[in-house]
Amino acid sequence: MLVAAKIGSDEAVADAVRRCATGDKSALRVIYDREAPGMIGVAMRILHRRDLAEEAVHDAFMRIWQHARTFDPARGGARTWIYSILRHRALNILRGEARTDLVDDFEPLDMASDEESPEAIVSRLSDAKSLKRCLDLLEPVRRNAIVLAYVNGLTHGEIAGKLGVPLGTAKAWIRRSLLALRECLA
Amino acid sequence: MNAETTPDMLAAEYVLGLLEGEDAAKAERLLSVDDEFRAHVEYWRERMSALDETAPRLDADTALWRKIETGLAAPGAAFAPRVAEQSPSRWAALWENLGFWRGAGLAASAASLVLAVGLGLSLRAQSEKPVMIAVLLTDANRPAAVVNVLANGDAELLPLDAISVPPGRALQVWTLWDRARGPVSVGLSRSPQRIPLDLGRLPKTSVDQLFEISLEPESGSPTGRPTGPVLMKGTASTPL
Numbered sequence: 379m380l381v382a383a384k385i386g387s388d389e390a391v392a393d394a395v396r397r398c399a400t401g402d403k404s405a406l407r408v409i410y411d412r413e414a415p416g417m418i419g420v421a422m423r424i425l426h427r428r429d430l431a432e433e434a435v436h437d438a439f440m441r442i443w444q445h446a447r448t449f450d451p452a453r454g455g456a457r458t459w460i461y462s463i464l465r466h467r468a469l470n471i472l473r474g475e476a477r478t479d480l481v482d483d484f485e486p487l488d489m490a491s492d493e494e495s496p497e498a499i500v501s502r503l504s505d506a507k508s509l510k511r512c513l514d515l516l517e518p519v520r521r522n523a524i525v526l527a528y529v530n531g532l533t534h535g536e537i538a539g540k541l542g543v544p545l546g547t548a549k550a551w552i553r554r555s556l557l558a559l560r561e562c563l564a
Numbered sequence: 565m566n567a568e569t570t571p572d573m574l575a576a577e578y579v580l581g582l583l584e585g586e587d588a589a590k591a592e593r594l595l596s597v598d599d600e601f602r603a604h605v606e607y608w609r610e611r612m613s614a615l616d617e618t619a620p621r622l623d624a625d626t627a628l629w630r631k632i633e634t635g636l637a638a639p640g641a642a643f644a645p646r647v648a649e650q651s652p653s654r655w656a657a658l659w660e661n662l663g664f665w666r667g668a669g670l671a672a673s674a675a676s677l678v679l680a681v682g683l684g685l686s687l688r689a690q691s692e693k694p695v696m697i698a699v700l701l702t703d704a705n706r707p708a709a710v711v712n713v714l715a716n717g718d719a720e721l722l723p724l725d726a727i728s729v730p731p732g733r734a735l736q737v738w739t740l741w742d743r744a745r746g747p748v749s750v751g752l753s754r755s756p757q758r759i760p761l762d763l764g765r766l767p768k769t770s771v772d773q774l775f776e777i778s779l780e781p782e783s784g785s786p787t788g789r790p791t792g793p794v795l796m797k798g799t800a801s802t803p804l
Contacts, residue, residue, distance in 0.1 A: 403636065410629055419619030432628050433791060439632045440793055444703065454606045458613045462579075465616075469581045474746035474789045499618045507614040527580040528615050534582055556576040563611055 387412060392456035398446035406443055413457065414439075417464050423493075424468040424531040434471055438464040472531050496525035512562035520555040523548060575604030579612055585743055638730065638779055638793055693803070696769045700777065700798040708796045709777065711737075711761065713769045719750070719761035721777070727756035727795065734782050735759065738790055740774040741766055747776070752784045773800045 391412060397405030414435060421431035441463050449459050500521060503510035513521050519541055526532045526540060538548035571594070577583050578591040594601040696713035700721075708725040721737055729735060737751035737759055748766060753759040763769060776797030778790035785791045 403633075406632070406636070407629070410624065410632065414624030414628070415621035416616070416619055418622040418624055420616050422622060423619055432631075433787070435624075436628065436631055436635065437791070440635050443636060444793070453602075454610055455613070457616075458606075458609050461613055461616045462609050465581065470746070471789070473584075473744070474787075499615065502618045503614055504617065509611050509614040524580070525615065527582050528612055529618075531581050533584065552577075552580075552582065553573060556573060556580075559611075560572060560576070 388455050388457050391460065392449075392451050395442070395446050395449045395456050395459070398443055399449070406439065409442065409460070410439065413460060417461070420461060420464060421468045423529050424465070424472055426493075430471055431468070434464060434468040437467045441467070469531050493530070496522040496529070499525055499529055508563055509559075512559050515562055516555050516558060520551045523552050524555050524559070527552065571598075571601050572604045575601060576608045579605060579608035588743060635793065638733070695802065696771075696773075696800045697803050698773070698775045698798045698800040700775060700796040702796045711775045711798075711800070713761075713763065713800070717764055717768075719763045719769070721751060721759040721761055721775075723756050723758075727777075729754060729756055729779070732782050733779055733792075734784065735777050735795070736780040736784055736790070736792075737761055738776050738778065739763070739766065739769075740776075741770065747774075747790055749784065749788065752780070754782060769800055771800060771802060774798075775800065 391409060394405040394408040394412075398409070417435045417438065418428075418431050421434040422428070425431045425434060438460070442460060445463075449456065497518070500510065500513050503513070513524065516524070523537050523541060526537050532540065534549050534552070535545055537552070538545045541548060543551070574583070574587070574591055574594070578588070578595075583591050591601075591605075595605060693715075694712035695715045696711075698711040699707050700709040700711065702708045702725075706725070708727070709721055709723045711719065711721050713719040727735065734752055734754045735756060736749055737753075738747035739750050739761075740747045750763055750766070751759045751761045774797060776790070777795045778785070779792035779795060780790070781792075
Protein backbone atom coordinates (compact mmCIF):
# COMPACT_ATOMS: atom_id res chain seq x y z
CA MET A 379 0.00 0.00 0.00
CA LEU A 380 2.75 2.38 1.06
CA VAL A 381 4.67 1.67 -2.09
CA ALA A 382 1.64 2.23 -4.27
CA ALA A 383 0.97 5.55 -2.57
CA LYS A 384 4.58 6.52 -3.11
CA ILE A 385 4.50 5.73 -6.82
CA GLY A 386 1.28 7.68 -7.17
CA SER A 387 2.85 10.66 -5.49
CA ASP A 388 5.95 10.48 -7.67
CA GLU A 389 3.80 10.52 -10.79
CA ALA A 390 1.78 13.45 -9.51
CA VAL A 391 4.99 15.34 -8.80
CA ALA A 392 6.46 14.48 -12.20
CA ASP A 393 3.29 15.78 -13.81
CA ALA A 394 3.54 18.99 -11.78
CA VAL A 395 7.18 19.46 -12.82
CA ARG A 396 6.13 19.09 -16.46
CA ARG A 397 3.47 21.74 -15.97
CA CYS A 398 6.00 24.07 -14.30
CA ALA A 399 8.01 23.84 -17.50
CA THR A 400 5.08 25.37 -19.36
CA GLY A 401 4.97 28.30 -16.93
CA ASP A 402 2.07 27.04 -14.81
CA LYS A 403 2.66 28.49 -11.33
CA SER A 404 -0.19 26.51 -9.82
CA ALA A 405 1.85 23.38 -10.55
CA LEU A 406 4.69 24.70 -8.40
CA ARG A 407 2.16 25.15 -5.62
CA VAL A 408 1.14 21.52 -6.04
CA ILE A 409 4.75 20.51 -5.50
CA TYR A 410 4.97 22.84 -2.50
CA ASP A 411 1.88 21.39 -0.87
CA ARG A 412 3.05 17.84 -1.40
CA GLU A 413 6.75 18.10 -0.81
CA ALA A 414 7.65 21.23 1.18
CA PRO A 415 7.05 19.59 4.59
CA GLY A 416 9.37 16.70 3.72
CA MET A 417 11.87 19.10 2.15
CA ILE A 418 12.01 21.23 5.31
CA GLY A 419 12.54 18.01 7.27
CA VAL A 420 15.45 16.96 5.04
CA ALA A 421 16.99 20.44 5.17
CA MET A 422 16.63 20.65 8.97
CA ARG A 423 18.59 17.44 9.43
CA ILE A 424 21.46 19.06 7.56
CA LEU A 425 21.20 22.68 8.73
CA HIS A 426 19.57 22.38 12.21
CA ARG A 427 18.20 25.90 11.91
CA ARG A 428 14.72 26.64 10.70
CA ASP A 429 15.66 29.89 8.93
CA LEU A 430 18.46 28.23 6.98
CA ALA A 431 16.32 25.19 6.18
CA GLU A 432 13.62 27.47 4.78
CA GLU A 433 16.23 29.36 2.80
CA ALA A 434 17.37 26.07 1.25
CA VAL A 435 13.78 25.08 0.43
CA HIS A 436 13.05 28.52 -1.00
CA ASP A 437 16.11 28.37 -3.24
CA ALA A 438 15.28 24.81 -4.28
CA PHE A 439 11.83 25.93 -5.45
CA MET A 440 13.43 28.73 -7.47
CA ARG A 441 15.64 26.15 -9.19
CA ILE A 442 12.79 23.73 -9.73
CA TRP A 443 10.83 26.50 -11.41
CA GLN A 444 13.73 27.73 -13.49
CA HIS A 445 14.87 24.29 -14.61
CA ALA A 446 11.69 22.27 -14.78
CA ARG A 447 12.29 21.63 -18.47
CA THR A 448 15.62 19.97 -17.79
CA PHE A 449 13.86 17.27 -15.77
CA ASP A 450 13.89 14.05 -17.75
CA PRO A 451 11.75 11.26 -16.27
CA ALA A 452 13.75 8.71 -18.25
CA ARG A 453 16.72 9.49 -16.03
CA GLY A 454 15.12 9.31 -12.60
CA GLY A 455 12.11 10.06 -10.45
CA ALA A 456 10.75 13.57 -10.04
CA ARG A 457 11.06 13.46 -6.27
CA THR A 458 14.66 12.29 -6.51
CA TRP A 459 15.32 15.24 -8.83
CA ILE A 460 13.70 17.69 -6.43
CA TYR A 461 15.47 16.34 -3.36
CA SER A 462 18.85 16.31 -5.09
CA ILE A 463 18.37 20.00 -5.88
CA LEU A 464 17.43 20.64 -2.27
CA ARG A 465 20.31 18.63 -0.84
CA HIS A 466 22.79 20.37 -3.10
CA ARG A 467 21.58 23.78 -1.93
CA ALA A 468 21.45 22.76 1.74
CA LEU A 469 24.99 21.36 1.59
CA ASN A 470 26.22 24.55 -0.05
CA ILE A 471 24.67 26.58 2.75
CA LEU A 472 26.16 24.21 5.31
CA ARG A 473 29.62 24.44 3.76
CA GLY A 474 29.30 28.21 3.41
CA GLU A 475 29.99 30.84 5.97
CA ALA A 476 27.22 29.78 8.32
CA ARG A 477 29.14 26.62 8.99
CA THR A 478 31.05 27.81 12.06
CA ASP A 479 27.99 28.61 14.10
CA LEU A 480 26.25 25.47 12.90
CA VAL A 481 28.94 23.09 14.12
CA ASP A 482 29.02 24.86 17.46
CA ASP A 483 25.70 23.23 18.17
CA PHE A 484 27.17 19.80 17.65
CA GLU A 485 28.29 17.91 20.67
CA PRO A 486 31.56 16.33 19.60
CA LEU A 487 31.02 12.79 20.86
CA ASP A 488 27.31 12.55 21.31
CA MET A 489 24.31 13.26 19.17
CA ALA A 490 22.70 16.61 19.73
CA SER A 491 19.66 15.80 21.81
CA ASP A 492 17.07 16.71 19.20
CA GLU A 493 18.78 14.63 16.57
CA GLU A 494 17.61 11.22 15.56
CA SER A 495 20.31 8.55 15.73
CA PRO A 496 21.48 6.86 12.52
CA GLU A 497 20.09 3.59 13.88
CA ALA A 498 16.65 5.09 14.32
CA ILE A 499 16.74 6.54 10.83
CA VAL A 500 17.69 3.23 9.22
CA SER A 501 15.01 1.43 11.22
CA ARG A 502 12.43 3.72 9.65
CA LEU A 503 13.55 3.03 6.11
CA SER A 504 10.85 1.26 4.18
CA ASP A 505 11.32 -2.50 4.21
CA ALA A 506 10.47 -2.45 0.55
CA LYS A 507 13.69 -0.56 -0.16
CA SER A 508 16.78 -2.49 -1.10
CA LEU A 509 18.77 0.24 0.62
CA LYS A 510 17.50 -0.89 4.02
CA ARG A 511 18.38 -4.53 3.38
CA CYS A 512 21.84 -3.54 2.15
CA LEU A 513 22.57 -1.06 4.94
CA ASP A 514 21.57 -3.73 7.43
CA LEU A 515 24.34 -5.95 6.08
CA LEU A 516 27.00 -3.39 7.04
CA GLU A 517 28.67 -3.30 10.45
CA PRO A 518 26.70 -0.80 12.57
CA VAL A 519 29.53 1.71 12.90
CA ARG A 520 30.11 1.74 9.12
CA ARG A 521 26.40 1.99 8.45
CA ASN A 522 26.30 4.99 10.75
CA ALA A 523 29.09 6.66 8.81
CA ILE A 524 27.07 6.45 5.59
CA VAL A 525 23.90 7.73 7.24
CA LEU A 526 25.68 10.62 9.00
CA ALA A 527 27.15 11.73 5.68
CA TYR A 528 23.94 11.58 3.67
CA VAL A 529 21.36 12.57 6.26
CA ASN A 530 23.29 15.12 8.34
CA GLY A 531 25.76 16.32 5.71
CA LEU A 532 28.78 15.54 7.86
CA THR A 533 32.24 15.66 6.30
CA HIS A 534 34.79 12.86 6.49
CA GLY A 535 36.48 14.73 9.34
CA GLU A 536 33.28 15.20 11.33
CA ILE A 537 32.33 11.57 10.87
CA ALA A 538 35.77 10.53 12.10
CA GLY A 539 35.30 12.78 15.13
CA LYS A 540 31.84 11.50 15.87
CA LEU A 541 32.87 7.86 15.56
CA GLY A 542 36.16 8.41 17.40
CA VAL A 543 38.41 7.04 14.66
CA PRO A 544 41.25 8.63 12.65
CA LEU A 545 40.32 10.46 9.48
CA GLY A 546 41.97 7.88 7.22
CA THR A 547 40.04 5.10 8.91
CA ALA A 548 36.73 6.90 8.46
CA LYS A 549 37.47 7.49 4.76
CA ALA A 550 38.41 3.85 4.23
CA TRP A 551 35.31 2.62 6.08
CA ILE A 552 33.06 4.79 3.98
CA ARG A 553 34.74 3.76 0.75
CA ARG A 554 34.47 0.05 1.60
CA SER A 555 30.91 0.44 2.81
CA LEU A 556 29.98 2.11 -0.48
CA LEU A 557 31.59 -0.72 -2.44
CA ALA A 558 29.65 -3.26 -0.36
CA LEU A 559 26.44 -1.27 -0.84
CA ARG A 560 27.00 -1.11 -4.58
CA GLU A 561 27.44 -4.85 -4.75
CA CYS A 562 24.37 -5.51 -2.62
CA LEU A 563 22.18 -3.03 -4.49
CA ALA A 564 23.11 -4.38 -7.92
CA MET B 565 40.33 11.55 -3.67
CA ASN B 566 43.13 9.49 -5.14
CA ALA B 567 44.28 8.15 -8.46
CA GLU B 568 42.44 4.85 -8.24
CA THR B 569 39.04 6.36 -7.42
CA THR B 570 36.58 4.85 -9.85
CA PRO B 571 33.85 7.00 -11.40
CA ASP B 572 31.30 4.97 -9.45
CA MET B 573 32.97 5.72 -6.10
CA LEU B 574 33.43 9.38 -7.01
CA ALA B 575 29.70 9.48 -7.86
CA ALA B 576 28.74 7.77 -4.59
CA GLU B 577 30.80 10.18 -2.50
CA TYR B 578 29.43 13.10 -4.49
CA VAL B 579 25.85 12.01 -3.80
CA LEU B 580 26.66 11.54 -0.11
CA GLY B 581 27.97 15.11 -0.06
CA LEU B 582 31.44 14.01 1.00
CA LEU B 583 33.49 15.61 -1.75
CA GLU B 584 35.27 18.85 -1.08
CA GLY B 585 37.56 21.16 -2.98
CA GLU B 586 39.05 19.75 -6.14
CA ASP B 587 37.18 16.45 -5.93
CA ALA B 588 33.85 18.25 -5.74
CA ALA B 589 34.77 20.49 -8.67
CA LYS B 590 35.86 17.46 -10.67
CA ALA B 591 32.57 15.67 -9.97
CA GLU B 592 30.53 18.70 -11.01
CA ARG B 593 32.54 19.06 -14.18
CA LEU B 594 32.10 15.39 -15.03
CA LEU B 595 28.39 15.60 -14.31
CA SER B 596 27.94 18.05 -17.14
CA VAL B 597 30.11 16.39 -19.76
CA ASP B 598 30.27 12.68 -18.98
CA ASP B 599 27.11 10.64 -19.54
CA GLU B 600 28.55 7.60 -17.83
CA PHE B 601 29.43 9.56 -14.71
CA ARG B 602 25.99 11.14 -14.70
CA ALA B 603 24.42 7.70 -14.85
CA HIS B 604 26.45 6.67 -11.78
CA VAL B 605 25.28 9.80 -9.94
CA GLU B 606 21.68 9.13 -10.89
CA TYR B 607 22.00 5.53 -9.73
CA TRP B 608 23.21 6.58 -6.28
CA ARG B 609 20.68 9.41 -6.02
CA GLU B 610 17.80 7.03 -6.70
CA ARG B 611 19.05 4.48 -4.16
CA MET B 612 19.99 6.92 -1.40
CA SER B 613 16.80 8.95 -1.79
CA ALA B 614 15.04 6.34 0.34
CA LEU B 615 16.75 8.07 3.29
CA ASP B 616 15.05 11.37 2.41
CA GLU B 617 11.74 9.70 3.08
CA THR B 618 12.71 9.08 6.71
CA ALA B 619 12.83 12.84 7.37
CA PRO B 620 10.09 14.23 9.61
CA ARG B 621 7.48 16.23 7.71
CA LEU B 622 7.58 19.72 9.20
CA ASP B 623 4.97 22.39 8.83
CA ALA B 624 5.46 24.44 5.67
CA ASP B 625 3.56 27.66 6.19
CA THR B 626 2.12 30.10 3.70
CA ALA B 627 4.76 32.72 4.58
CA LEU B 628 7.41 30.55 2.96
CA TRP B 629 5.20 30.01 -0.08
CA ARG B 630 4.68 33.77 -0.36
CA LYS B 631 8.45 34.28 -0.35
CA ILE B 632 8.77 31.73 -3.13
CA GLU B 633 6.03 33.47 -5.11
CA THR B 634 7.82 36.81 -4.66
CA GLY B 635 11.01 35.17 -5.87
CA LEU B 636 9.25 33.92 -8.99
CA ALA B 637 8.27 37.48 -9.85
CA ALA B 638 11.89 38.66 -9.73
CA PRO B 639 13.64 39.17 -13.05
CA GLY B 640 15.80 36.22 -13.86
CA ALA B 641 13.39 33.83 -12.19
CA ALA B 642 10.98 33.66 -15.08
CA PHE B 643 13.26 32.47 -17.78
CA ALA B 644 12.58 28.76 -17.44
CA PRO B 645 10.17 28.33 -20.34
CA ARG B 646 12.33 30.50 -22.56
CA VAL B 647 15.45 28.48 -21.86
CA ALA B 648 13.52 25.32 -22.26
CA GLU B 649 12.48 26.11 -25.80
CA GLN B 650 16.05 26.09 -26.91
CA SER B 651 17.70 23.59 -24.60
CA PRO B 652 17.55 19.84 -24.94
CA SER B 653 16.18 17.92 -22.02
CA ARG B 654 18.87 17.16 -19.53
CA TRP B 655 18.36 15.52 -16.22
CA ALA B 656 21.33 17.05 -14.49
CA ALA B 657 20.14 20.24 -12.88
CA LEU B 658 22.37 22.51 -14.81
CA TRP B 659 22.17 25.39 -12.41
CA GLU B 660 23.86 23.41 -9.68
CA ASN B 661 26.73 22.62 -11.81
CA LEU B 662 29.83 24.72 -12.00
CA GLY B 663 31.12 22.45 -14.72
CA PHE B 664 28.13 23.29 -16.84
CA TRP B 665 28.90 26.95 -16.73
CA ARG B 666 32.49 26.30 -17.71
CA GLY B 667 31.22 24.17 -20.57
CA ALA B 668 28.72 26.84 -21.50
CA GLY B 669 31.53 29.36 -21.73
CA LEU B 670 33.20 27.15 -24.29
CA ALA B 671 29.98 26.38 -26.05
CA ALA B 672 28.84 29.96 -26.38
CA SER B 673 29.57 30.86 -29.92
CA ALA B 674 33.08 32.11 -30.51
CA ALA B 675 31.62 35.19 -32.13
CA SER B 676 29.63 36.32 -29.14
CA LEU B 677 32.54 35.61 -26.84
CA VAL B 678 34.91 37.62 -28.98
CA LEU B 679 32.37 40.41 -29.20
CA ALA B 680 31.95 40.49 -25.45
CA VAL B 681 35.65 40.39 -24.73
CA GLY B 682 36.32 42.99 -27.41
CA LEU B 683 33.71 45.27 -25.90
CA GLY B 684 35.20 44.82 -22.47
CA LEU B 685 38.60 45.74 -23.82
CA SER B 686 37.45 48.72 -25.81
CA LEU B 687 36.06 50.30 -22.69
CA ARG B 688 39.47 50.28 -21.10
CA ALA B 689 42.37 52.54 -21.88
CA GLN B 690 45.01 50.60 -23.81
CA SER B 691 47.46 50.91 -20.94
CA GLU B 692 45.08 49.12 -18.63
CA LYS B 693 44.78 45.82 -20.37
CA PRO B 694 43.01 43.36 -18.05
CA VAL B 695 45.04 40.43 -16.82
CA MET B 696 41.88 38.42 -16.24
CA ILE B 697 38.51 38.54 -17.93
CA ALA B 698 35.33 36.72 -17.05
CA VAL B 699 32.37 36.77 -19.42
CA LEU B 700 29.20 36.22 -17.41
CA LEU B 701 26.48 34.29 -19.20
CA THR B 702 22.79 34.25 -18.47
CA ASP B 703 20.91 31.04 -18.05
CA ALA B 704 20.15 31.21 -21.76
CA ASN B 705 23.88 31.30 -22.49
CA ARG B 706 23.92 34.93 -23.49
CA PRO B 707 26.93 37.05 -22.55
CA ALA B 708 25.46 39.64 -20.18
CA ALA B 709 28.44 41.19 -18.41
CA VAL B 710 32.22 41.25 -18.38
CA VAL B 711 34.49 41.28 -15.36
CA ASN B 712 37.86 42.92 -15.98
CA VAL B 713 40.68 42.47 -13.50
CA LEU B 714 43.62 44.81 -14.04
CA ALA B 715 47.25 44.15 -13.22
CA ASN B 716 47.14 46.62 -10.32
CA GLY B 717 44.34 44.60 -8.72
CA ASP B 718 41.52 47.00 -9.67
CA ALA B 719 38.49 45.22 -11.01
CA GLU B 720 35.13 46.15 -12.44
CA LEU B 721 32.00 44.60 -13.82
CA LEU B 722 30.53 45.98 -17.04
CA PRO B 723 26.98 44.94 -17.99
CA LEU B 724 26.46 44.18 -21.67
CA ASP B 725 22.73 43.85 -21.36
CA ALA B 726 20.11 45.93 -19.62
CA ILE B 727 19.46 44.42 -16.20
CA SER B 728 16.27 45.55 -14.54
CA VAL B 729 16.58 45.90 -10.78
CA PRO B 730 13.25 46.07 -8.93
CA PRO B 731 12.80 48.71 -6.20
CA GLY B 732 14.31 47.68 -2.90
CA ARG B 733 16.68 45.23 -4.53
CA ALA B 734 20.29 45.35 -5.60
CA LEU B 735 22.76 43.46 -7.73
CA GLN B 736 25.43 41.71 -5.73
CA VAL B 737 28.59 40.41 -7.34
CA TRP B 738 30.24 37.31 -5.91
CA THR B 739 33.38 35.40 -6.60
CA LEU B 740 34.28 31.87 -5.65
CA TRP B 741 38.04 31.51 -5.27
CA ASP B 742 37.88 28.78 -2.66
CA ARG B 743 35.07 26.25 -2.71
CA ALA B 744 35.65 25.45 0.93
CA ARG B 745 35.07 29.08 1.87
CA GLY B 746 32.17 29.62 -0.51
CA PRO B 747 31.20 32.70 -2.53
CA VAL B 748 32.58 36.03 -1.30
CA SER B 749 30.80 39.32 -1.99
CA VAL B 750 32.93 41.72 -4.03
CA GLY B 751 30.42 44.32 -5.13
CA LEU B 752 26.92 45.66 -4.55
CA SER B 753 25.03 48.13 -6.68
CA ARG B 754 21.48 49.30 -7.18
CA SER B 755 22.16 50.60 -10.65
CA PRO B 756 22.91 48.17 -13.43
CA GLN B 757 25.96 50.12 -14.62
CA ARG B 758 29.68 49.66 -14.18
CA ILE B 759 30.22 48.13 -10.74
CA PRO B 760 33.68 48.52 -9.20
CA LEU B 761 34.74 45.26 -7.56
CA ASP B 762 36.67 44.92 -4.37
CA LEU B 763 39.09 42.07 -4.89
CA GLY B 764 41.80 43.66 -2.75
CA ARG B 765 41.27 41.39 0.23
CA LEU B 766 41.27 38.23 -1.84
CA PRO B 767 44.09 36.20 -3.35
CA LYS B 768 45.00 37.09 -6.93
CA THR B 769 42.25 36.13 -9.36
CA SER B 770 43.03 32.80 -10.99
CA VAL B 771 41.93 31.03 -14.14
CA ASP B 772 38.48 29.42 -13.81
CA GLN B 773 37.61 31.49 -10.76
CA LEU B 774 33.84 31.89 -10.73
CA PHE B 775 32.08 35.26 -10.79
CA GLU B 776 28.32 35.62 -10.51
CA ILE B 777 25.61 38.22 -9.90
CA SER B 778 22.63 37.54 -7.72
CA LEU B 779 19.61 39.69 -6.96
CA GLU B 780 19.58 40.62 -3.28
CA PRO B 781 17.91 43.00 -0.84
CA GLU B 782 19.01 46.64 -1.23
CA SER B 783 21.57 46.43 1.56
CA GLY B 784 23.04 43.20 0.25
CA SER B 785 22.52 39.57 1.16
CA PRO B 786 21.64 39.23 4.85
CA THR B 787 23.52 35.94 5.12
CA GLY B 788 26.77 36.84 3.42
CA ARG B 789 26.01 34.32 0.71
CA PRO B 790 23.87 34.58 -2.42
CA THR B 791 20.23 34.22 -1.41
CA GLY B 792 18.37 35.52 -4.46
CA PRO B 793 18.28 34.19 -8.00
CA VAL B 794 21.62 34.07 -9.78
CA LEU B 795 21.23 36.22 -12.88
CA MET B 796 24.46 35.29 -14.62
CA LYS B 797 27.80 33.70 -14.02
CA GLY B 798 31.09 32.91 -15.67
CA THR B 799 34.66 31.94 -14.99
CA ALA B 800 37.82 33.95 -15.41
CA SER B 801 40.28 33.45 -18.26
CA THR B 802 43.52 35.11 -19.28
CA PRO B 803 43.17 37.27 -22.41
CA LEU B 804 45.71 36.57 -25.15
